[in-house]
Amino acid sequence: MREDKAVLRAQLTAMRRDHAGLGEPDLRARVLELPEIKSARRVLLYAATRGEVPTEPLAQALRANGVSLAVPRITPDGLVAAPFHRWDDLVPGAFRILTSDAPAWQGAIDVVVVPGVGFTPRGDRLGLGRGDYDRLLARTPVSCKLAIAWDFQVLDDLPTEAHDQRMDVIVTPTRTVRTNAVSTASSATS
Numbered sequence: 001m002r003e004d005k006a007v008l009r010a011q012l013t014a015m016r017r018d019h020a021g022l023g024e025p026d027l028r029a030r031v032l033e034l035p036e037i038k039s040a041r042r043v044l045l046y047a048a049t050r051g052e053v054p055t056e057p058l059a060q061a062l063r064a065n066g067v068s069l070a071v072p073r074i075t076p077d078g079l080v081a082a083p084f085h086r087w088d089d090l091v092p093g094a095f096r097i098l099t100s101d102a103p104a105w106q107g108a109i110d111v112v113v114v115p116g117v118g119f120t121p122r123g124d125r126l127g128l129g130r131g132d133y134d135r136l137l138a139r140t141p142v143s144c145k146l147a148i149a150w151d152f153q154v155l156d157d158l159p160t161e162a163h164d165q166r167m168d169v170i171v172t173p174t175r176t177v178r179t180n181a182v183s184t185a186s187s188a189t190s
Contacts, residue, residue, distance in 0.1 A: 008126060
């Protein structure tokens, strides 16, 4: 299974770099219309890297709506939610990913925007293989686990393991998928 994941990671990461930026305004508009986002007060949002969906414009829109934002910071104890006020205040952290050096948030988070290499309509997620987000999501009360991705990143099936955390909602430039992690009914798309 690990070999299957490694092959998929390599293929999807290469495709992600080739498609970076295509449809981002449409995707951002879809995210901002989500009821979970409209009611959110605290959002953990990754700082995009390596062809991931750009998150700085989304951060600006959320901040304009009065949302408190944090970015993940890798610590020896795992990922923490490090708050920030301006994108320009972020500093390079582990793996040169932008983060904040502010004291970590404690307690529940309304929405965690989770990066990934691939997703399924059931909410399965293929990350980069370190398990940082899986551990964070397992130990932190989160109202909504939101994935944002390019359309090609949503696949029919992915190899998964018992510890893999499932997403509640997946948003692409052309659709919004409410997964079985939210409802046992079949996934709805719009």
